[in-house]
Amino acid sequence: MKNDPIALDHLDGLVEAKAPAYAALSDLIWGMPELRFAEHRSVEAQIAQLEAEGFRVTRNVAGIPTAFVAEAGEGGPVIGFLGEFDALAGLSQEAGVAEKRPLEAGGNGHGCGHNLLGAGAMLAAVSARDALREAGMPGRVRYYGCPGEEGGSGKTFMAREGAFDDLDAAVTWHPGAFNAVMSVRNLANYQVYFRFKGKAAHAAGSPHLGRSALDAVELMNVGVNYLREHMPQEARVHYAITNSGGVSPNVVQAEAEVLYLVRAPRVAEARALLERVKDCAKGAAIMTGTSWSFEIDKACSELLQNRTLETALHGNFQALGAPAYDEADRRFAGEIRASLSAEDIASEVASFGADPALAEAGLHDGVLPFDGTPLVQAGSTDVGDVSQIVPTVQAWGACWAVGTPFHTWQAVAQGRSAHAHKGMAQAAKVMAATALDGFRDPELLARAKAELAQRRGGAAYACPIPPEVAAPPLRKRG
Amino acid sequence: MKNDPIALDHLDGLVEAKAPAYAALSDLIWGMPELRFAEHRSVEAQIAQLEAEGFRVTRNVAGIPTAFVAEAGEGGPVIGFLGEFDALAGLSQEAGVAEKRPLEAGGNGHGCGHNLLGAGAMLAAVSARDALREAGMPGRVRYYGCPGEEGGSGKTFMAREGAFDDLDAAVTWHPGAFNAVMSVRNLANYQVYFRFKGKAAHAAGSPHLGRSALDAVELMNVGVNYLREHMPQEARVHYAITNSGGVSPNVVQAEAEVLYLVRAPRVAEARALLERVKDCAKGAAIMTGTSWSFEIDKACSELLQNRTLETALHGNFQALGAPAYDEADRRFAGEIRASLSAEDIASEVASFGADPALAEAGLHDGVLPFDGTPLVQAGSTDVGDVSQIVPTVQAWGACWAVGTPFHTWQAVAQGRSAHAHKGMAQAAKVMAATALDGFRDPELLARAKAELAQRRGGAAYACPIPPEVAAPPLRKRG
Amino acid sequence: MKNDPIALDHLDGLVEAKAPAYAALSDLIWGMPELRFAEHRSVEAQIAQLEAEGFRVTRNVAGIPTAFVAEAGEGGPVIGFLGEFDALAGLSQEAGVAEKRPLEAGGNGHGCGHNLLGAGAMLAAVSARDALREAGMPGRVRYYGCPGEEGGSGKTFMAREGAFDDLDAAVTWHPGAFNAVMSVRNLANYQVYFRFKGKAAHAAGSPHLGRSALDAVELMNVGVNYLREHMPQEARVHYAITNSGGVSPNVVQAEAEVLYLVRAPRVAEARALLERVKDCAKGAAIMTGTSWSFEIDKACSELLQNRTLETALHGNFQALGAPAYDEADRRFAGEIRASLSAEDIASEVASFGADPALAEAGLHDGVLPFDGTPLVQAGSTDVGDVSQIVPTVQAWGACWAVGTPFHTWQAVAQGRSAHAHKGMAQAAKVMAATALDGFRDPELLARAKAELAQRRGGAAYACPIPPEVAAPPLRKRG
């Protein structure tokens, strides 16, 4: 059935035909790395491309200037592809070299591969639309332009405003070192600022008149460290002192701030734990005669696995296989790996749940096995909130040398490489194929939804970010 | 004017005549050491003697079974002599030997010389009454039987019930190693129990279900240690953990208790500091999800110096001089000193504000100089509350070898010695003489009262122990 | 094959014939509850019975006065039954009543059912020997009299001295509320005293001269609470302050002690974690100018599951089934359950990994399913060390009403009940049958040993308690 528009080999051709354009788009975004919620140029580049492809674009989703949705097709189910495109601070790096070489001191860089992530998801969306159109099948394809994934929980703010409510399924991926279903059990989280206000005084002359906000931060932290014994072992609480109240020891610190990240397997548990952390702040304020306040910065729900869709995606990945790397790809990957320690590589391999023997591979030539068991990870992602609303499936696409850690110059250096482009295209095929399975098979979507409903126990989605917390770009700072 | 009944040499004779009887009473009390508020036999012995001397006795003062007042004389001013008679735990010791030799393992002992203190104050009271009677002068003499000085604040409970309100002056003394006016600026204090209740749980199996009262005690203590930076430097806060919640690490501690002693130069400052310490308890309870309560155990006001009376007492001490020690006294004192290090002796000498050269003396043959400047000491005494109500003066009487530390077996061992008896009699003379100065010279008492009023700035006495706190022997324990 | 001496129904008869005698022995030990390492009378009673049964007794095993081994039979494999018989403080309770009613205020009680444990293991040993003898089969049966399980790690001290080295298998059980294989993954542990010595000083007068040992304990604890963030999540560290340095806040505490229990999944991890806890002690001593020392009190290795023997035991349990309770048993169980909350019962049921629906059962009439997966528990037991040396299998025997918590008066009250006696006899049958499987089937023992070797990765047993640490009854205390 060579002409079945949805046959994998046909789809492969559709994706490959457009892959160079999206590789170019990815490279463009790589070259103008923008931090969370400031991805204005990256968004414009994507929207231009999507409009050229005939997608209908809605800007300012959830009121966020860099959040948008692009849709194509008519009728039928609605399947969304989630794209990200924000960069990281301090990771400026020249492409294509295997040594640390910033383009701009202190500049930004795409250390998490979101240039590929967004462009790849777009390529999947466009290709799925192309296939649907050729097949004359109903169905709508959406691309979600999701800003601020890095410490911003952009999708959670979008979810709170209902942006994903009418989807039948969501599909996304992440660049990495392996080809695999990304089936993960992770942690919900809350990120919260705690601020204390005390009273300044000369620290030698009249310390008894001072009320130290830094003391309050320290005592809050001591209290939380005691709390660790009495919280569920899978939970995590960590913090950074974001304002220590000044660098002069001579003055009792009148204000100070600490940023907490509170995580637990389920969002309700994270919220309960946050209340206990707040009690530590309150207790510290009372102890020190200071006042305190808190500000929720962001939050994520835990990922809900969808084994139904994951099984479908895994089947497509097995059928499509790994990208076809060439000698040059392997040579550059080898050079990158030479910059990493064996421990780093082994640790990265383990974090994917991959066979330790794969640490020897330069680039991943296969597809990792999948038996329906999710990998347990202590991190968090705002894809979690999408997965609470709509059946969601994710892929890992091998874009980097095996062992490349996230958020490193090595990841940035490979961000425009030929092997990254190949990994992106392959992931786009797998995603598009899985979406097409859904368009073609209403039963699949129904089963995926039933699984979601069963996992949620019938409860409706409740966004972990309270309604009064504005998305970061909309916040007024005092 | 040899026959002037109030001439010092005549008074000297009066005191010496009765001194053997009171030395015997002191020895009797030494031999039946009773702890705070349990001084029943010591009280009976004193009352029997006072009734034999014709004093009118009121028992159960302030409702406390071992508090009493004995009065003699009619009309005129009322001057009170304050006596103490409680012993200390763990200080059982044979008399008259210069090595540690308990009479009873773990038994009590008069390590603070209160056997001498009470008997000496009685001897002063009786002798002053005798002199007044001979002179046919009006005036009432009182002996206050004050229990529970050691960690009990007996006088403060008595003061709260008005026991000292109608006095014109109060006189007392303390055995020590020197002859001197005891003019001291010390600290007011509050002693308070803090109790926490949490929830037990298996510390390994379900620590997340436990709420640790021991954590609360520790966090309260951490909070208070941070508070130290921000309190007046003369203040003191210290604590003991009186219930750590059990010795098994396997159980989350469901209850715990810590006993705080909070001191500051003035009682109002101590009270304000106590509020901040309470905030640390409250904050710790909130941090740990436990509940807390507190119980005031006792409190003392700071001593108010009365330079008027101190100057009078110093004059009498100079006129009367030191006791006349003999060779045997000096030999025993020398043996006691041989059991002490040079550092101990020097430290003790310094604590009296005495010339360091006096560390060489075996027994103090002179009277320490006094220029009206009080010695600053960081401790507390319940004489403080009397001094807030009525002009109060204190003497040190040399009863021990120079360098003898308080609360040691060495102090107990000297408690029935000839030199202690001599020191007690000499102190009784000085106290009686000072009281007689008052009876004879209304101007002196008026000036003393004016000084007190000036120091208090016109404020009435407010007892630091709240009305609802029962004296220890009257307390119900849950 | 009715006369097969090892047929289960024949074995059943052997056990039932002697069960009354061992129920009586259990009751005798229940009536003279002795604490860890002081089980002298309980040991004598057991030895008398074993000698009457013709066992050869070795006393003073590992030099511990209440540790002994009794052996019978000749040649063949050696299979050991592990018995315990120590009681708990503060759990004195009348038998057969469903309300808290101590026999002796503050007295001991068999709150963990070790009276049943020892007698039941003896009954199994004797019955297995009887069956072997009837069958004329070679094989040696041992009963291990293991003292001090409660906080004493008696078996670990015995293991260190080689007491289990020549065994082919070890079998034991524990009274509980269910009939089941006890297949558990637990934690290795170390219990360690930390002691600090500082310098006393008057806390108000000269605190700058004091060095507080209590400060050191508190700072060590703060350090350990910070350490929690950075240790594996399955590890556990908990502590009790066993000497707070005195109850007087007026003295800088010159000595203090804290008892730590450090646990981790594997003994090597526990040891590594203990080193970090010791660093906290060292750091605290340096911070406070105090000196520190530590004393290992006891330690246990983690349990090594032996699925081979567990499968055999489970088969026997399924074949033999639950004890046959009667109406009176069920009535008493019902009364006991009426003294417990639904939450307590549910929590106990969950701790056995049993179906929550079983919370409704008064007594357990079935056998819990077993699929080879161990239950994960955060506790520890000294059976762990035996399981590291020799293939070891454990059963739960239903002796208590469903929901009865361990270490409660309810457990003591049921310790002499008819249903406890029945549960003990049934467990004895299951244990004896499993041992007989081993005697009959050398392959089974070989597979069990191979499994052990595989789990140990070829490493020889290394006792977690260093050679210089004497067993508690042999220790000199300073």
Add this chain to the structure above:
Amino acid sequence: MKNDPIALDHLDGLVEAKAPAYAALSDLIWGMPELRFAEHRSVEAQIAQLEAEGFRVTRNVAGIPTAFVAEAGEGGPVIGFLGEFDALAGLSQEAGVAEKRPLEAGGNGHGCGHNLLGAGAMLAAVSARDALREAGMPGRVRYYGCPGEEGGSGKTFMAREGAFDDLDAAVTWHPGAFNAVMSVRNLANYQVYFRFKGKAAHAAGSPHLGRSALDAVELMNVGVNYLREHMPQEARVHYAITNSGGVSPNVVQAEAEVLYLVRAPRVAEARALLERVKDCAKGAAIMTGTSWSFEIDKACSELLQNRTLETALHGNFQALGAPAYDEADRRFAGEIRASLSAEDIASEVASFGADPALAEAGLHDGVLPFDGTPLVQAGSTDVGDVSQIVPTVQAWGACWAVGTPFHTWQAVAQGRSAHAHKGMAQAAKVMAATALDGFRDPELLARAKAELAQRRGGAAYACPIPPEVAAPPLRKRG
């Protein structure tokens, strides 16, 4: 003796003649506020003026680019005038207005009046030289250009290199709100950086692999807060967290830094206390598995009072009296005072030890009394080190409205005012007169030196900053 060149009224004329030039120099420096050790333009302006006056200038004293000495005269004693000229960050302010109005956002400003301090000391030096020259008396006058007083201890670095060793006396002043001898007992100090290095790790994914340098800082601080109980009450320890290890809670902080200021009445005590603080750092590093290092940033010795010179200076101040303020001066002072609360004013007045009634004064029209008793202050100054080497005397000169706090915009706003210029000239007269007393009266200098020798107990000056610590501008930063 109208023509006595050293008569006060003649000296008054000499100073007044040159006062306008030095007021202009002060204004020039006010207008180019430079931070510690970066006072290059201010130094050039001063040197130009001093060279114009015929002084011999030595630059780069102690190797510090902005430290210099200017000398004039020949033979006789050598008396030095100490000048300062560094500004403060963040205190930019328009002159002559009574409201906060920065000239440059975040810019520097002369909030401590060092523009006046340096110019005034120069004016005194030049005038003393003029008087000596007129009188034909031998004697050398020096002006010390001392950089980096604000948190830099410039003089201590100069002292370490011997810059003050051959002086016979040192004289200086400070602008303030009162005319007075500045006789102070303050605290020696050490300012020390503590740095910790740990190991980064993902705070949720692998916290057990991380070693937190921030934990180490916090635990060090907890340890120091416990230490407070056990240090002399006059000592002070305070700190600022100068590197919290980053603002991301998601990463275990691999490095962190805290800056400590350790003070005590005597430099030896400060050094001993610093050792105990270092122990807290060491203990925290051990507890957390991090490494630590420290770097002494600066140190000051305590001021040694020189009552001999103070008495001489006080006599001159009484003879010369306060500056003659006019209506405009008082009006502006009144406007400044209107911007301050009564509490602020009262607190400032108290900090000078002045009569509280003077809080009502707009400008100080008298000279504060002096009875030889120093004011106790808990701060520190690098004049302390000069005072340890050579008899040193300081004056307060009334340049600001009564109640003006140091380091405020109000101080900057008055820095070029007419009343500040008058206060500066008056202080210059007092300083010059006192120096001339010394030149004229060798006995005075001898007595001053004898007093210093007696206070030092015969010990030679030992600089508190170790030889290996480079002055800040000479330091290499890693």
